[in-house]
Amino acid sequence: MNEISFRDALREVLRLEMRVNTDMVVLGENIATWGGASGVTAELVEEFGVDRIIETPVAENAIVGQALGAALGGLSVVLEIYSADFLFCAASEVINDTAKWRFQHRWQKPINLVMRMPMLSSGISAGPEHTQALDGYLHRANGLVVVVPGSVKDAIGVLRAAIRCGDPVVVLEHRRLYDLREDVNPADIENYSRDLRFGSVVLEGTDLTVVAWGWMRQLVTNVAQSLFQDHGISIELVDPVTIKPMDVDTILASVTKTKRLLVVEEAPQTGSIAAEILSRVLEDSVSGLRSADRLTMPDLPNPFSAALESLLIPDEMMIKSRIMKILAP
Amino acid sequence: MDSGIWLKAFKLMLMSRSIDDSCKKFLSEGGEVPNYHSGTGQEAMSVGIGLAAQPGDYLLFTYRDFGMLLAKGISAVELIGDLLLKSAGTTKGHGGIMHVSAPEKGVVGRNSVFGSRFGIGIGLALASKFLKEDRIVLCPFGEAEGGRGPLYEALNIAILGRLPIVFMAENNGYSISSRTTDIYAAGNMSGMFKGAPLPTSIVDGNDVEAVYNATVEASQHCRAGLGPVFLEFMTYRIDPHIPADTQYTYRTSEEVEKRTAEEPISRCKDRMIADGFALDDLAILESSIAADIGLAFTEAFDSSEPELGSMYEYLYYPQGSWPASSRRKS
Numbered sequence: 132m133n134e135i136s137f138r139d140a141l142r143e144v145l146r147l148e149m150r151v152n153t154d155m156v157v158l159g160e161n162i163a164t165w166g167g168a169s170g171v172t173a174e175l176v177e178e179f180g181v182d183r184i185i186e187t188p189v190a191e192n193a194i195v196g197q198a199l200g201a202a203l204g205g206l207s208v209v210l211e212i213y214s215a216d217f218l219f220c221a222a223s224e225v226i227n228d229t230a231k232w233r234f235q236h237r238w239q240k241p242i243n244l245v246m247r248m249p250m251l252s253s254g255i256s257a258g259p260e261h262t263q264a265l266d267g268y269l270h271r272a273n274g275l276v277v278v279v280p281g282s283v284k285d286a287i288g289v290l291r292a293a294i295r296c297g298d299p300v301v302v303l304e305h306r307r308l309y310d311l312r313e314d315v316n317p318a319d320i321e322n323y324s325r326d327l328r329f330g331s332v333v334l335e336g337t338d339l340t341v342v343a344w345g346w347m348r349q350l351v352t353n354v355a356q357s358l359f360q361d362h363g364i365s366i367e368l369v370d371p372v373t374i375k376p377m378d379v380d381t382i383l384a385s386v387t388k389t390k391r392l393l394v395v396e397e398a399p400q401t402g403s404i405a406a407e408i409l410s411r412v413l414e415d416s417v418s419g420l421r422s423a424d425r426l427t428m429p430d431l432p433n434p435f436s437a438a439l440e441s442l443l444i445p446d447e448m449m450i451k452s453r454i455m456k457i458l459a460p
Numbered sequence: 461m462d463s464g465i466w467l468k469a470f471k472l473m474l475m476s477r478s479i480d481d482s483c484k485k486f487l488s489e490g491g492e493v494p495n496y497h498s499g500t501g502q503e504a505m506s507v508g509i510g511l512a513a514q515p516g517d518y519l520l521f522t523y524r525d526f527g528m529l530l531a532k533g534i535s536a537v538e539l540i541g542d543l544l545l546k547s548a549g550t551t552k553g554h555g556g557i558m559h560v561s562a563p564e565k566g567v568v569g570r571n572s573v574f575g576s577r578f579g580i581g582i583g584l585a586l587a588s589k590f591l592k593e594d595r596i597v598l599c600p601f602g603e604a605e606g607g608r609g610p611l612y613e614a615l616n617i618a619i620l621g622r623l624p625i626v627f628m629a630e631n632n633g634y635s636i637s638s639r640t641t642d643i644y645a646a647g648n649m650s651g652m653f654k655g656a657p658l659p660t661s662i663v664d665g666n667d668v669e670a671v672y673n674a675t676v677e678a679s680q681h682c683r684a685g686l687g688p689v690f691l692e693f694m695t696y697r698i699d700p701h702i703p704a705d706t707q708y709t710y711r712t713s714e715e716v717e718k719r720t721a722e723e724p725i726s727r728c729k730d731r732m733i734a735d736g737f738a739l740d741d742l743a744i745l746e747s748s749i750a751a752d753i754g755l756a757f758t759e760a761f762d763s764s765e766p767e768l769g770s771m772y773e774y775l776y777y778p779q780g781s782w783p784a785s786s787r788r789k790s
Binding site: 154156182185187188190192193194195196197198199200201202203204205206208223224227228231232233234235236237238240241242273274276296297298328376 | 518551572575578579590609
């Protein structure tokens with residue numbers, strides 16, 4: 132086993148995929164000599180040169196369009212957006228063009244296009260325009276695949292699958308995960324690819340299903356371990372990983388077993404992914420369902436103040452107390 | 461242009477006009493032609509560009525560019541099938557005239573909201589350059605598209621990367637009801653970019669030979685690796701923006717009449733006769749092409765409607781591979 136960070140793991144996947152696929156390019160702002168907004172692309176230019184690690188101006192409309200056009204023209208394209216919030220600048224290219232290209236044109240070939248970007252808060256007073264959860268905004272853009280890796284191994288599997296799957300994939304990388312380190316089998320760095328159609332049961336349990344992804348998955352993992360040690364509470368943690376189109380069946384199967392559901396989401400409650408998951412569970416009339424709840428953020432922009440922001444984002448204490456409340460006799 | 465190209469150009473212009481005439485007749489009889497935008501009056505520009513394109517070149521058309529698509533090898537039946545949203549169309553009744561797609565002919569498709577074609581164009585140009593394919597990108601656009609910021613962004617990137625793309629402003633006088641001269645600070649669509657480090661020029665868009673030659677010259681510039689070119693073609697939209705357009709709120713019938721007299725097909729015909737083509741031969745061509753398009757219209761109309769069950773197949777790749785749980789509960 133080898134310990135590797137989320138950031139370095141993403142870079143290694145890019146490097147290995149670029150070695151195999153000579154028609155693969157990476158586009159983005161400040162990605163060559165500076166490593167991009169999150170350091171993921173650092174040093175790649177030394178191996179692949181400026182023809183494959185392509186620096187762009189700050190021009191989101193043009194570069195998202197360019198990434199789509201280049202993919203239609205036969206390249207495999209990974210586009211880095213400097214901050215997920217900036218994808219809004221190119222909403223038409225993403226939602227009107229990229230998502231609908233296959234549908235509107237009956238496009239037969241793969242569209243090898245990955246848009247990866249840092250999102251959400253790392254608690255550094257980045258303000259509400261640099262800390263938004265994009266998955267909620269994108270989850271009705273039919274034709275897109277939206278993934279949020281919540282572990283180092285998933286980051287590897289998700290990025291490799293995204294590059295290879297032939298669909299436009301938006302990879303949303305939580306800023307707090309970049310420095311997360313995990314022991315990963317070197318063979319996984321070389322080969323692991325997730326099947327993006329399916330979510331994961333991260334922890335098996337019997338008392339309550341918690342659905343969480345991204346940074347929240349890490350928090351719920353910690354909470355589940357401590358609740359089991361301190362109270363014998365058995366949590367089943369489901370990470371959908373692919374937010375769009377979501378593997379609802381894995382969630383339904385878990386809730387059918389535990390009869391209780393909590394969705395933890397780092398996003399405002401209205402229009403949340405959690406709302407969609409709860410609806411699916413209710414629509415499916417899971418027999419014997421005893422509770423279905425969500426822990427989200429209030430309907431507020433993230434404040435600039437890190438102190439205020441920390442009051443809004445679900446933390447381990449909040450998650451723990453909500454679970455205790457749900458399971459209270 | 462040699463006489464063979466003149467003849468081709470004339471035929472294609474007639475085909476394009478005849479498609480318009482068929483659509484208008486069908487509409488007048490109560491038929492529906494969804495998203496129909498007439499190309500009448502713009503045929504020289506459309507055909508001149510299409511004929512100058514090499515088979516492999518990428519072409520990003522506008523929804524009035526019937527002649528350009530015909531020149532690129534899309535059949536009249538396919539094009540009318542797209543206009544009627546029938547299975548005879550290139551997207552089998554799904555994407556319609558807004559999304560004509562024949563990637564094997566360099567026609568990847570069309571963005572439906574104005575502005576993104578410039579990005580898509582430089583992306584195709586990047587792919588072509590990277591893959592050393594010797595394909596250039598012809599990127600026509602109208603007043604609406606050219607008013608949007610992505611044009612500036614893409615021009616900048618195209619010039620920086622010396623990408624093989626020709627930006628082709630189709631100035632037909634109007635952006636729906638707004639005069640081009642009123643919504644472009646320079647009074648036209650290319651003036652703003654005169655100071656940019658790329659060749660720009662204005663071409664008589666109703667002269668098919670001028671359009672053809674300008675496109676060939678720009679293409680050679682691109683193929684030589686010298687980077688993008690910006691051309692503006694001056695033409696006139698003779699018909700209303702769409703059939704329901706109350707056009708005389710913003711232009712007079714006198715203006716339309718005057719500009720109709722300058723329309724490109726008679727101009728092409730006069731020139732060909734001056735060059736020695738026989739009037740009778742051209743007249744025969746006119747009637748036979750009108751008859752051919754009539755038959756093509758019937759064939760396209762008689763083809764089936766798109767299939768409901770096929771919709772999920774073109775959402776993800778490989779077609780239909782995602783689990784049913786991502787679909788709506790029935």
